[in-house]
Amino acid sequence: ILDAEKFDTQLRKFGDDDSIKAIILHINSPGGGAAASQEMYHEVLRVRQEKHKKVVASVESVGASGAYYIASACDSIYANDASVVGSIGVIMEWTNYGELYRWAKLKSVVIHAGELKDAGDPTHDVTPQEQAYFQGLVDNMYGQFVHDVATGRHTSDDKIKPLATGQVWTGQQSLPLGLIDHVG
Numbered sequence: 055i056l057d058a059e060k061f062d063t064q065l066r067k068f069g070d071d072d073s074i075k076a077i078i079l080h081i082n083s084p085g086g087g088a089a090a091s092q093e094m095y096h097e098v099l100r101v102r103q104e105k106h107k108k109v110v111a112s113v114e115s116v117g118a119s120g121a122y123y124i125a126s127a128c129d130s131i132y133a134n135d136a137s138v139v140g141s142i143g144v145i146m147e148w149t150n151y152g153e154l155y156r157w158a159k160l161k162s163v164v165i166h167a168g169e170l171k172d173a174g175d176p177t178h179d180v181t182p183q184e185q186a187y188f189q190g191l192v193d194n195m196y197g198q199f200v201h202d203v204a205t206g207r208h209t210s211d212d213k214i215k216p217l218a219t220g221q222v223w224t225g226q227q228s229l230p231l232g233l234i235d236h237v238g
Contacts, residue, residue: 055086055120058093065094069101076108077101079128085119088144088195095202098127113137113234118222122233123199126206130235133225139233142203143220144196146188152177207232 068074079098085091102109111117111125113133118141125131133139155162155177162177173184180188196218204214209232217231228234 055083055090055094055124058090058097061094062097065097065101069105069107074107076110079109079111079125080114081111081117081121081125082114083118083121084116085121085123085141087120088199091120091123092198092202094124095127095206098124099206102127102129113139113225119143123202126203128206131233132236132238133228133234135224135226135237137225137228138222139225139228140217140222141220142199142214142218144192144199145220146192148174148176150176150179152179 065077068077098109101107109128111128111131113121113125113131114137115134116138117125117131117133118138122140122142131139152162162175164172164175164177166172170184170187173187174180200211200214200218203218204211207214213232217233223231223233225234225237229237
């Protein structure tokens with residue numbers, strides 16, 4: 055999930071079509087970008103609320119991270135017994151190749167204005183200030199994710215937080231946890 059445009063356009067089209075009474079989102083994805091997932095989540099909510107359409111998620115093999123984010127906006131979530139569901143969490147990662155640069159006797163030259171403008175540059179180690187900065191971004195996105203899932207699942211942030219460890223469960227395990235509504 056990197057771009058919401060095609061999904062949102064198609065969902066709007068189905069939402070506007072009076073001959074369509076319900077929409078099934080067939081989900082088979084490990085997730086993707088936070089912003090695109092959040093945008094798709096909000097479009098599902100909009101179609102449900104403004105167009106009064108039932109939207110049901112059907113998880114095939116995987117409905118994790120951003121894909122679960124989107125599913126949580128649906129009226130109900132179905133998953134197979136062995137489907138993988140959950141992964142409520144946020145990750146930010148990159149490869150630091152500074153040692154390789156030094157070994158190859160290469161030198162990165164960066165000219166910038168703004169103390170954190172080059173934060174995350176893979177040619178140098180992350181400073182404590184950059185670490186705190188990135189952790190703040192991840193924590194903020196995580197809080198939004200937890201809150202949106204709680205809202206979509208009609209529960210509280212406190213009920214979702216213990217499940218928001220980044221781990222996944224099978225569909226069978228997810229049902230008693232309240233992450234899905236039906237196995238099948």
